[in-house]
Amino acid sequence: MPGKALMIHHNKAMNYHFHDSHPFHPIRLELTLDLLTAAEAMKPAHIMNPRQATEQELLQIHQPTYIDAVKALSATSPNQAWLDRAEQFGLQDEDTPFFPGMHEAASYIAGGTVTAADAVMSGKCAHALHLGGGLHHALSAKAAGFCVYNDVSVAIAYVRQHYNARVLYVDTDVHHGDGVQWSFYSDPEVCTYSIHETGKYLFPGTGFVQERGEHQGYGACINIPLQPYTEDDSWMECFEQSIRRLTEHFKPDLIISQHGCDAHALDPLSHMHCSMKIYNEMPAILHSLAHTYCSGRWVAVGGGGYDIWRVVPRAWSLLWLEMTDHPLKPLLRQQPQMKLPPAWISKWQGQSSVDLPHEWLDDLTHWEGIPRRAEITAKNRESLAVALQDFP
Ligand SMILES: [Zn+2]
Numbered sequence: 001m002p003g004k005a006l007m008i009h010h011n012k013a014m015n016y017h018f019h020d021s022h023p024f025h026p027i028r029l030e031l032t033l034d035l036l037t038a039a040e041a042m043k044p045a046h047i048m049n050p051r052q053a054t055e056q057e058l059l060q061i062h063q064p065t066y067i068d069a070v071k072a073l074s075a076t077s078p079n080q081a082w083l084d085r086a087e088q089f090g091l092q093d094e095d096t097p098f099f100p101g102m103h104e105a106a107s108y109i110a111g112g113t114v115t116a117a118d119a120v121m122s123g124k125c126a127h128a129l130h131l132g133g134g135l136h137h138a139l140s141a142k143a144a145g146f147c148v149y150n151d152v153s154v155a156i157a158y159v160r161q162h163y164n165a166r167v168l169y170v171d172t173d174v175h176h177g178d179g180v181q182w183s184f185y186s187d188p189e190v191c192t193y194s195i196h197e198t199g200k201y202l203f204p205g206t207g208f209v210q211e212r213g214e215h216q217g218y219g220a221c222i223n224i225p226l227q228p229y230t231e232d233d234s235w236m237e238c239f240e241q242s243i244r245r246l247t248e249h250f251k252p253d254l255i256i257s258q259h260g261c262d263a264h265a266l267d268p269l270s271h272m273h274c275s276m277k278i279y280n281e282m283p284a285i286l287h288s289l290a291h292t293y294c295s296g297r298w299v300a301v302g303g304g305g306y307d308i309w310r311v312v313p314r315a316w317s318l319l320w321l322e323m324t325d326h327p328l329k330p331l332l333r334q335q336p337q338m339k340l341p342p343a344w345i346s347k348w349q350g351q352s353s354v355d356l357p358h359e360w361l362d363d364l365t366h367w368e369g370i371p372r373r374a375e376i377t378a379k380n381r382e383s384l385a386v387a388l389q390d391f392p
């Protein structure tokens with residue numbers, strides 16, 4: 001039923017786990033699902049178990065030898081010939097080290113995003129959320145930035161093949177969505193949009209305004225690189241103006257959005273200074289665009305976010321509240337100081353090394369403003385103007 005939203009989740013996604021001190025930790029999923037349960041915003045009936053992506057589906061995006069390497073390096077003790085080649089495939093660095101069971105876990109994540117896209121495109125639901133997904137840095141023959149298989153690219157290729165739909169991909173992670181961009185760089189039917197901290201200072205070092213697509217796909221790629229220390233108002237201004245213009249211009253059949261929440265000021269891996277405000281307001285814009293242009297068809301996935309206790313569970317829960325039209329969402333507008341469920345805080349506080357937040361949104365009265373705010377805002381407006389200059 002249109003209006004209905006599904007949460008796509010498989011316990012096998014919890015096995016996508018490099019090691020315990022790695023920032024991309026599956027406890028992020030558990031903390032979020034638990035917060036939603038405590039808030040009485042998610043019931044077992046909302047959850048759909050995805051299937052594993054097939055080899056055929058992975059091959060639409062990834063090279064056969066890369067898939068062989070991922071499989072071989074998933075063994076408990078991989079053979080030496082593959083160990084020698086691990087580096088070539090990006091699987092032997094600090095960011096994305098190979099681990100036992102990697103192929104199966106990553107295939108379930110790719111399958112989760114395919115399942116989400118299928119559920120929405122077939123009309124089973126209007127919106128689907130797959131928080132295990134969003135591995136936007138994985139390349140055709142190389143793992144990168146914590147990403148092994150590019151679940152988003154695999155799902156977009158699936159949608160193109162089975163439904164021939166025009167897809168708008170919206171990436172709000174603080175890192176440029178490079179893997180998805182390169183997968184569809186010359187495809188005019190897939191528009192990739194990414195708003196992120198400029199690649200001048202942050203991994204993966206791409207995502208400049210001049211990257212606009214190539215050949216037939218020229219114009220179906222938009223990048224909004226923002227200055228370090230960008231705050232809420234400038235982020236929202238750049239996002240809202242660009243995404244409204246782009247969606248109206250491109251007229252997609254489906255929106256797939258990536259919700260890395262690492263542009264938050266507390267995130268240890270970036271230099272942005274946004275608060276929970278953008279993670280409350282941005283999904284509402286995507287939601288309304290999906291209903292205006294796509295008959296509601298909207299798939300959302302997770303992504304980065306490395307303040308796993310204070311930022312990720314709240315940001316991702318706010319996204320689900322938006323997708324389900326939950327009554328807490330409008331209430332938050334009237335009562336910005338609304339409390340998180342005490343049961344969630346008491347359950348997890350003992351495991352966290354930091355004080356858990358007590359409210360859904362951040363209380364900005366204690367935040368110091370960024371001294372260069374005017375200069376940063378002006379530079380972001382310049383990038384926005386260049387990115388939008390070809391739109392009518
Ligand atoms: Zn809706």
Ligand SMILES: [Zn+2]
Binds near residue numbers: 260
């Ligand atoms: Zn990120």
